[in-house]
Amino acid sequence: MYMFKYTLKRILLMLVTFAIIMTICYVLVKLLPQPDVVGFGQDRALIERRRELQGYGLPIGQQYIRFLNRVIIHGDWGVGETLRRGQDVLGIFIEKLPATMLVNTYSFFLSVPLGILFGIYAALKKNKWQDHFISTSVMISNSVPSYVYAFLVQYFLCFKWGWFPFHMKAGTDYFSWDMFVSTIPAVLALSFSFIAGLTRSTRAELTEVLTMDYMLLARTKGMTRRQATVRHALRNAMVPILPGIIAAFLAMFSGSIIIEKIFGVPGVGGLYLESVQSLDYNFFMLLSAFYTFFGLMIAIVVDLSYGFIDPRIRMGAR
Amino acid sequence: MTKMKKLFVFMLAFTMLFSAIVFPLAVYAEETTEKETEETAAEGEENGAAEEEATETEGEEGTEPEETLSPEEQAEKELAEIVEFEEIAEEGKYTNMQAWSVSPSNWNAHTYETSDDGDFLAYFASSLFTFQYDYESGEWTKGYSIIPAMVTELPADVTAEYAGDERYAVPVDATEGYAYRYVLRDDLKWQDGTPINADTFIYSVSQLLNPKMANHRASMMYASGMVMHNAEKYTKQGTTSPMNIRDYAKEMGYETVGELIAEHGDMPALVNWASSFGEMYADGEWVAEGFENDTVEANLPISDMKALFVEKALEWGQSEEEGNEYYETETYINYDYPEMDFSEVGFIKTGDLEFTLVLDSPLIGFDFYWYCSDFPLVYEPYYEAAKVETEDSDLITSTYNTTVDGTMSYGAYKLVGFQDDKYFELEKNENWFGWNVPELAERYPADTIYAQIVKAPATRYQMFLKGQLNSYNLQPDEVEDYRGSEFIMYTPRDFTGSLQIQSNKEALEKRQSPGINKTILTIKEFRKALTWAIDRADFAKTTTAASVAGFGLLNSRYIADPETMTPYRDYDPAKETLLNVYGVEYGEGKEYDDLEEAYAALTAYDLDGAKELFDIAYDKAIEEGLMKEDDKVSLTFSFGVDNENSQKTFNYLSDHWKAAVEGTKLEGKLEFEYDPTAGNNFAVNFKEGISDLLIAGWSGATMDPFFLISAYLDDNYRYAMAFDPDGFEIEHEVEGKTYSLTPMGWYKAMMGYDPDHPFGKGKVDEEVRIGILALIEAAILEDYSSSPLYYGTSASLFSQRIEYESPDLEFHPIMEFGNVYYLYDDIEWQDYISESDGFLDYH
Secondary structure, eight states: OHHHHHHHHHHHHHHHHHHHHHHHHHHHHHHSOOOOOOOTTOOHHHHHHHHHHTTTTSOHHHHHHHHHIIIIITOOOOBBSSSSBTSBHHHHHHHHHHHHHHHHHHHHHHHHHHHHHHHHHHHHTTTSHHHHHHHHHHHHHHHSOHHHHHHHHIIIIIIISOOSOSSOOSSSOTTSHHHHHHHHHHHHHHHHHHHHHHHHHHHHHHHHHHTSHHHHHHHHTTOOHHHHIIIIIIHHHHHHHHHHHHHHHHHTTSOOHHHHHHHTOOSSTTHHHHHHHTTOHHHHHHHHHHHHHHHHHHHHHHHHHHHHHOTTOOTTOO | OOHHHHHHHHHHHHHHHHHHHHHHHHHHHHHHHHHHHHHHHHHHHHHHHHHHHHHHHHTSOOOOOOOOOOHHHHHHHHHSOOOSGGGTOOTTOOEEEEEESSOOOOOOTTTOOSHHHHHHHHTTOOOSEEEOOOEETTEEOSSOOEEESSBSSSOEEOHHHHTTOTTTTOOTTOOSSSEEEEEBOTTOBOTTSOBOOHHHHHHHHHHHTOTTTOOGGGGGGTTSSOOBTTHHHHHHTTOEEEEEHHHHHHHTTOSSHHHHHHHHTTSEEEEOHHHHTSSEEETTEEEOSSOOSSOEEEEEEHHHHHHHHHHHHHHTTOOHHHHHHHHHHHEEEEEEOOOOOGGGSSEEEEETTEEEEEBSSOOOTHHHHHHSSOOOOOOHHHHHHTEEEOTTOSOEEEOTTSSSTTOOOOSSEEEEEEETTTEEEEEEOTTOGGGGSHHHHTTOOOSEEEEEEOOOHHHHHHHHHTTOOSEEEOOTTTHHHHTTOTTEEEEEEEEEEEEEEOOOHHHHHHHOBTTEEOGGGGSHHHHHHHHHTSOHHHHHHHHSSSOEEOOSSSOTTOEEETTTTEEGGGSHHHHHHHHHHTTOOBSTTSSBSSHHHHHHTOOOOOHHHHHHHHHHHHHHHHHTTSSOTTOEEEEEEEOSSOSHHHHHHHHHHHHHHHHHTTTSTTTTTEEEEEEOOOGGGHHHHHHTTSOSEEEEOOOOOTTOHHHHGGGGTSTTTOSOTTSOTTSOOEEEEETTEEEEEOHHHHHHHHHTOOTTSOOSBTTBOHHHHHHHHHHHHHHHHTTTSEEEEEEEEEEEEEOTTEEESSGGGOOBTTTBTOOEEESSOHHHHHHHHHHTTTOOOOO
16 A cells, blocks of 8 residues: 555656656747758748747747647647658657667667676676676776777678678568668667676676675575575675666667667667757657656656565655 | 565566557557558559549540559568668669768758758759750860750740739830740659649749748748749738838839838838947937847837938948938838739749749849749649648648658659658659650669668768768768779869857957956957968868868859859959958069969968967957956857867867967967857857857859858848948949949949949949959958858769769869769679679779
């Protein structure tokens, strides 16, 4: 019951927070001056007329009410004006999101097991050459920017050896074999730093847990090393790691600008930035709404996940 | 439940939640594709019916209807997209493989904005007549030739028919240049076979000018070189806009402004205080600060405004007549554009396959052919279906030409595949009339155009070396490697990159703080020193791919005489201007013997001179109280984007400027801040004084340098707002008589806008106009607020698969490099690549 009440309270608070953030976003973006987009030989009066017809000259509060009416009552997020003019913003976003999610999903499912396995192995082989090798690789992987991996992957795998196409396959057949193969370079480039990060945190947590007194007790009770590690050490080590993995879930919906650019992933990476740079209100508000809502949801899920992982943690309990 | 089970359940729930989001989205995307293809098939059937009807009516040989695939087949076709060249290669087929750095997003001719969209749009459109690609005896023709395209013959001048016609305001004594009749070919069709006739043109232009849509490309009908009768009024009907008082008087039927004042002297006046006076008159006093650079209500009647202009003119030592001239050109009245029917616009259907264009300003010869060859068509059923009205807007927007299904071609190619940020695919449009015109057909040798959106230059480069692209634009650090290659070609651009230097004192004062100075920029010697301290040739070589040192605002792409294709820059007055501005002398006893030698040696680089100027500027700044001795000068250098090139440009210039002040009184006092956050606001930020330095310039209107110079004078476009084009006069001799006019005054005279100084086209010899243009250019350059650094040039490699028509890859201002010829079909090309072990060498 505590959990139910707590969850309900968090959801209500989330909705209030969401409304406040969206209002702030709308007001702030409307306060920014419109870009001077009058090209040579174009008629400034006509461009200003267009803005006037779109209601840009009205008080921001009035514009916001009209915007809410359009979005909430009519479910219409509008069409692009300065970014992808004339295109349905929701349609564009939905069209582009699967590509980003696909690449990130493959990367996620590749990185999580590998990262945890490397971390466990390094912890078990602490201070031996295997640990040093993994730790050094992790250090390098964390230090080198992702675009460097991306270019190396592309240069060797796509250009030099010709194993993969340069770019992700065109089209919407996301679950075809050709599409899978074409995403591999991007997935590899994306996964390096994720694997490294997960390896490092798993190793650090597990190393600490393995030296705990209860581990010694478990071994003296007659458990094998494997049993003690899996049943006691790993489970406790996962308490701080798992919420991090869940949080990485959010990243799946926001594409990497660099990786998408290099491997031709037609995803949403960069769309948000473009919408701000070009001050396209419809794109900006849609993307703000999506990422704000999703971010708030993830925050709740992460908080609740502590209770599942470690029963000692009880949300909302007095 | 044990902890492990709970953990397992949580992970399972997490995976299910994830799947619940990912998979429906992917499926939705697929279903959307299928649904769209179903709609396409349905529309295809309708169009097929339209085609049959047309065939019966005209009694001519019909075209084969397009192959209609079932929805399943369409969906399958859509899904089976292409990744590699090998997958679409066929024997005897020529595929043009391209890589674009930006995805086209809107190819609606009424609203498109970027040049990429314009290039894309060109594949689906045709012009009424076109410039011909041909050359004589191994050299490009110096002039031009024009062939009919959508018309049966070049338009006939029918001015005589409309002379004195009050509906279209053609002068009674007009004999040529006001009205042209276009006769269309009878085989014009949309890609689905629907005929194109005069009604199509009338509908398209009426929609372009639709007042409820406010399409910004509507201005091409009245604000470019062409002024279609009533096009502006039709577009702006029902709105109120400021109109110059002289034009207003004429519009209301008065001969002079005086007559208007006599009857309506109490009408409220509008004025731009900042540009007209530099001060604002309010409550009986002149106010020096706190007013914006915009046309606003003056809170005075038009009769009183005249007194103000005259008062100020006398105060500036000018005559009453000059004050009156200022008044009549710089005072505005709100004009209510009346409701109007499209039949009043100078675009008239005069037959099923015939329409007439009526102009407000006559166009003759090249100018007519240049400006009046294109009236972009829209396909009515799709256009009407694409109109969007939203709850929070009174504007009708349009989604026309943003998807494959919503695109209807009347050009050489049709769109068969498109994915945003991914690719597009075009195939030959069998219903294009141009396949029956050999001169047009030979321009489009490719059967298919397949373009991928490849944003990373390194990827494009690798793809090119593997034979997957027809050309590759070289990056700055790659040009040197290929300089001697037989596959490199240089394309001069019309863009001149100029250093814009802020000199708006009020804005600079606002942004400086104790110990940090910016107002030294108001001292001309300082601005001059900044430009003289840069070796422009080295700058261009270091920071751009192939651009060259730039000295003038207009580069060699600007053609002053289209009849001979002679660039403005090749004329002696244009050269003299630059030599005078940069202090290079020639003649007896001078360093250079003649003009050509001096011009060829021009560098505009004088480091020692720059150091002297820095000292002079510093002394002046101290003397005038602009800065203190211990102050540092900190300048913000603004960029629209943060990329390697912006950083390289910033580092080059800031390093060289810091080095240039060594040994001067400003040593150690000059700092620069890199600001790449401006985005699309880089221009407006600079105009409003939010940044101090910027590299920007203007391009376009390559066949009309006289018009383009207004970009450096007009408030709407000018970056250097502190430079006042009406603030000083220049003496110049025209046909034996000396006149004294402001730079803006000379511009108006040169364009034929000033009846008292009729030096417009056709009124005086072109050499005279070129002389005036050079005079204006010098006036702008000598202010050192806009200093050219480089003339844009791009370098690219073209594939071993193709060759260009142009002999020795000589660039022609209109024809560029001419037609492309394929040396290998797709299969032969694959074999060719295999023989080279998959990698092609272009060195």
